[in-house]
Amino acid sequence: MSRTHVLRTLLVWTLLELLAALQVPAVGGGPVLFSWLRTPVEPVAMVAHGAVALAVDLGLGARGLQRAIVENRQMRIDLETLRARQILLQADLAALREIGDFAGPNAEFDAGALFGRCTYRDLIAGTMEVRTARSFILAHDTPVVSAKGLVGRVLRSEGRRHWLQLLTHAAAAVAVQTEDSLVHGLALGTGSNALTIAYVPRQAALERGALLVTSGGDGIYPPGIPAARVTRIRESDGPFLEVTAISTADLHATRMVLILPKWAPAGSGGLP
């Protein structure tokens, strides 16, 4: 039997089977032949439908993932913001405690004292910007202290913003004395963290490391506030010693300050 015969036989048999299938009704109506024709098409249609559903699901999933990523990123930013705020609040709380510890024993500081937050500082220029919780018009030369010592005085006040002149300012001068009030001098700013203590007599019993506090003799700062610590003492040809000190207030790290409006010099105005 040749190949042609085989093919012809298969073709004829196929045609006859299709003819028979065209005559037999299927269960759902219509010939069996139609159900046969649907048989290879339905899986393809199902696969296509599934593929479309999968693509839609993938699209929705990608969209949800993108949204989740954005939300996650936003939450991370919020979390970092909260952590930063927490750190700032902890620092502010610590500063407030320090200032409270500092101002507590001094009733005169506690009465009417204002808390201010340092928002900007320029140690080279010797200036600092401080913000208070509410708007105040502070008098010129109102003293400002921190937990570790004297900071400076108010130069200008505008609402909640107040500009200070630090005691390290080149034009600043503070009357100081030793804790036992035996040695007096005048702390002059140098434009750096160092202070020059002027007018210290040669016979003064002053040692390196001695703490200098305000004496109140300048009429600006209240007495007894730590201002500087002696770092170097040299004798000179003149009648005074060459004394160098550094500010006790850590001006680099000061975040909270205590403004003392009650100690503003008379005639310079006060709180409204």
Next chain:
Amino acid sequence: MRFKIAVLVAVTLVLQRVLGMPGMPAWFGHLILPMIWIVAASLVRKERHWPYEALLLGLAWDLLFGPVVGPGGIAWTAACLSLYGLASVVADRSPRAWAAFGAVGAVVVILVQRLAVMPLGLASFLTFGQLAWSALLTGLWCGFVGTVLALDLGKHWRAYQVRTLR
């Protein structure tokens, strides 16, 4: 000759129809009379072409006995092709060969027809006994025809007439 054969085929089909009529013995239904034409074509013919005659016979079988037209054509052509193949390897042309070919053709027709209607959901129950009965009766029928042909009754009749004329 062709017309004569076609008439005889039609007669066989009619007889097959008669065998299935009510009142006839039940085992008559196992006998496939038209199988003799397939067997004869495979055993007598010298030149064999693709069995268009078997196809027509199968379609006629379907028209007369089947629920749908088509599977009979497949079954009868399959039987014819299988008998062609069998005849090409079997040299025997005796009545026994006729009987054997008839049995094989009956088995092929029945099985192939059941296979062909199976995808359509129309396949009926078939037992080995039914198949064996069909093979046996169809084989006997074909063997009987082969025996008649082998005896060549026409030749004996003509010889008898010649003797009586003397």
